[in-house]
Amino acid sequence: MKDLLGAVIEKNRYWTQYGNVATYIPELSKGNPDVLGISVCDMMGNEYFAGDYDIKFTMQSISKIVSFMCALIDNTSEKLFRKISVSPTAEGFNSIVNLETKNAHKPLNPMINSGAIATVSMVKGITSEDKFNRIYNFMKEITNNPDIKVNDDVYHSEKSTGDRNRALTYYMKSTRIIDDDVEEILDAYFKLCSIEVTCKDIAYMGAMLTNDGMLPCSGKRVLTKEIAKTVKAVMATCGMYDASGEFAINVGLPAKSGVSGGIVAVSPKKMGIGVIGPALDQRGNSIGGVKVLEDLSNRLDLNIF
Template sequence: MMQNILEKTLEDHRYWTKEGAVATYIPELSKQKIDALGIYVHEVNGEVYKAGDWNMPFTIQSISKIISFICVLQDNSIDTLYKKITVAPSSDGFNSIVNLETKNEHRPLNPMINSGAIACIELVRGNTLEEKYERILNMIRSLSNNPYIKVNESVYLSEKETGDRNRALAYFMKSTGTIETNVEELLDAYFRLCSIEVTCEDIASIAAVLANDGKGIIDGRELISKKICKTVKAVMTTCGLYDGSGEYAVSVGVPSKSGVGGGILAVSPGKMGIGVFGPSLDAKGNSIAGVKVLESLANKLDLSIF
């Protein structure tokens, strides 16, 4: 039944890919196949289902922010986090500098926008930024149960060459004391994390761990504490789709995180993790067909947490 639902849902919503556009501000992402659409469902009981372009690789982009946030929460108290970053939703775009200048004592509003994710890396345990980067990368490999995950070098170099808005955010935070380390080294780690290549299966596997309150699906071992899982899922619900998070909470209603590579990681607590890929984006940087697919699934399977 689930397999039929996935295949029909993709077929019914594939036309939405024509309504959006691939990201072009990162030149390498403009080369993606605009009508690609895939899904992978990983239930907490171990059952898996997949359809469409589920095995087509794409770069994780902002979905990596979830993992950076998990590492920060493992390595720091919530009070330490709040001195640098809060967890308030944003009504502005994911790369906006407005809030840094005018609100929140120059702290990023939340870890799911670019400024917050850049600041998060500095808070991760490690003596050097390379060690911090490796810690986050290894966490992605562990939660996805894929030790072979690595950076797409072409996308990384493209992001590094064209990432001036992120440089502006980072240098502004350096000027206000939110960031204290070397900005270029920090940004290099950030660009690499965004350029990690994954599939729907990889992000669905990560989502399944979150759906299972931090326990591995295969062996039941605790990978993330239940308390941290609750915090991460709460922030994903309020902030995970940037300034589209409110509408998404109404239409889909599950903790999720999107990326401009076209991926959406969605968590149905206690039930399943879902990975969707569709590189055609809406105006807010979210997969246009991916959101529609998840909305349809949430309605058919009664997944909304509300």
């Protein structure tokens, strides 16, 4: 497996020259576009790495699946889905049009910004800080890394430039999708996006979903099988933004990307996969990371479709 991963990374490294690092969050513009790495964790907890797998990056939108897990644990699905739908979108991840013109003002799904902010508001906790800590502590458990931390530079960069997210959140406040204080719930959201991880951390998280909600090695159940199934289904249909359909055809795995260049993918009953490649395509997905996952899926016949 190690040799295979190394070959896949080297074959696809040249794709990084065709992408660009995110610049709308100033701190992310410091990312190295040449970075490309992968980590795999199987159901038994065996780990394999290649390329720049040990580079740290912030979770960004990958954190959305953790918020979604906590919201599903803390609410009945009927209550949660009264506020947030699970429909794919052809619009960008920070679209305002979707909120105003579609779906009775509800966010279309928890993998886009409006849906993720609404999801955080649905997590158990009296204050927004309580909600953040609830998700943060769960994230530590499912990444098998109690030492993950918020990158303060990225957090402050996100907070100072997050006016589109403020517009989305104030709109949802006006339509009663969100009842929390806007600035407080956004503060929790920005911090969650700014938590720093490696490919190894998110591959372990993917392996938990691969195993229907049980942690690798220990076998401890942290999600019900039903919640794990729901999370994987939404990742498969919505996790790669408006490129989710194309990704389903070419890679065929439930996955979630983030604009720092990370992607977590789930090969059911086989492995969790984490990749990093800060150079992004026009839809905000790692251009090299997608190609690595496509190549690996083809070589190992992982496509679930």
